[in-house]
Amino acid sequence: MAPHHEKSMNLTEYAPGQDQLDKIEQILLTDLIASGVHCVLLIDFAGNIIAQGDDGRSQIDVYSLAALSAANFGAVEAMAKIVGQEEFALLFHKGETGSLYFSKVNNELLIISVFGKEIILGLLRMKVADAILKIQQIWKST
Amino acid sequence: MAFINMKNKEIQAKIVYYGPGRGGKTSNLEYIYKQFRDRIPSDMVSIKTHGDRTLFFDFLPFDVGKIMGYSTRVQLYTVPGQVKYDATRRLVLKGVDGIVFVADSLAVQREKNLISLKNLQINLAAHKKDIFHVPLVLQYNKRDLDEPGIPILSLETLENDLNRQLKVPSFPASALNGDNVVLTLKRVIALTIASFQKRL
Numbered sequence: 022m023a024p025h026h027e028k029s030m031n032l033t034e035y036a037p038g039q040d041q042l043d044k045i046e047q048i049l050l051t052d053l054i055a056s057g058v059h060c061v062l063l064i065d066f067a068g069n070i071i072a073q074g075d076d077g078r079s080q081i082d083v084y085s086l087a088a089l090s091a092a093n094f095g096a097v098e099a100m101a102k103i104v105g106q107e108e109f110a111l112l113f114h115k116g117e118t119g120s121l122y123f124s125k126v127n128n129e130l131l132i133i134s135v136f137g138k139e140i141i142l143g144l145l146r147m148k149v150a151d152a153i154l155k156i157q158q159i160w161k162s163t
Numbered sequence: 164m165a166f167i168n169m170k171n172k173e174i175q176a177k178i179v180y181y182g183p184g185r186g187g188k189t190s191n192l193e194y195i196y197k198q199f200r201d202r203i204p205s206d207m208v209s210i211k212t213h214g215d216r217t218l219f220f221d222f223l224p225f226d227v228g229k230i231m232g233y234s235t236r237v238q239l240y241t242v243p244g245q246v247k248y249d250a251t252r253r254l255v256l257k258g259v260d261g262i263v264f265v266a267d268s269l270a271v272q273r274e275k276n277l278i279s280l281k282n283l284q285i286n287l288a289a290h291k292k293d294i295f296h297v298p299l300v301l302q303y304n305k306r307d308l309d310e311p312g313i314p315i316l317s318l319e320t321l322e323n324d325l326n327r328q329l330k331v332p333s334f335p336a337s338a339l340n341g342d343n344v345v346l347t348l349k350r351v352i353a354l355t356i357a358s359f360q361k362r363l
Binding site for chain 1: 177220
């Protein structure tokens with residue numbers, strides 16, 4: 022095993038400021054939870070939860086959901102590349118009473134929305150797209 | 164890639180147990196899960212094949228407590244050890260902060276340990292990380308097999324094979340009995356936290 026003496030090129034940790042996290046959480050609440058989403062998580066692709074919001078009734082194991090979602094999204098991206106696509110833009114799992122919608126924010130972040138029958142998928146997609154634009158702006162400044 | 168939440172004073176870090184198939188990575192997490200049920204906020208997640216082998220990963224969030232005023236949670240993952248699941252291993256390594264390499268002490272597994280360690284180096288490089296700079300601990304598992312007389316590698320052989328260049332902390336262990344499982348975990352957590360402590 023040949024040693025490499027150059028340091029790792031990417032940052033091994035990051036920390037957005039309190040002000041930025043406050044703004045992101047506010048977006049999750051006003052754009053998504055207020056529209057009828059039960060629980061929303063902003064996670065990174067390592068499976069860490071960056072910000073979250075819920076309707077106060079949701080009792081979800083968010084840590085496991087974040088870990089599985091990051092892995093699932095990574096697996097789907099790898100599948101997309103195998104069939105010659107850069108990515109699959111829409112990732113949606115429909116259940117009888119609850120569903121999951123995954124949206125990529127940028128190369129680091131992913132939004133997971135847990136929702137029921139109170140909101141239709143088309144509206145949710147619009148709301149998530151709006152939230153993503155706002156979060157991208159805030160994230161750029163971290 | 165650890166996430167430091169300045170707002171909630173919280174740190175999340177990712178530690179991955181890596182190593183050859185059937186080496187005892189899942190057994191490590193199962194022991195930790197049994198011993199520290201009160202520090203683990205949810206059930207252990209395992210994605211397995213029908214033959215009970217790890218297909219994707221095992222996942223265990225572990226509450227370390229406060230470090231320099233920050234609530235610290237480490238997310239423990241295993242990778243599937245079987246050679247064919249290399250793409251999955253690479254995915255699980257994304258954003259890794261610390262690694263435990265679980266080597267198999269069985270004499271017949273000597274070559275597989277070497278292949279798996281080399282594979283770790285390659286997969287880390289795919290994430291632009293260098294095995295010589297990542298917080299890493301070696302665990303020589305299955306030391307308990309010595310007593311029933313099953314041929315196992317000496318610690319000197321394992322050190323020479325795997326740790327000659329790396330020179331990282333290493334522990335003989337038995338994940339089945341729990342010997343040195345917690346010590347391994349403590350050491351990798353300490354190394355991981357120390358690697359980004361300057362930011363706190």
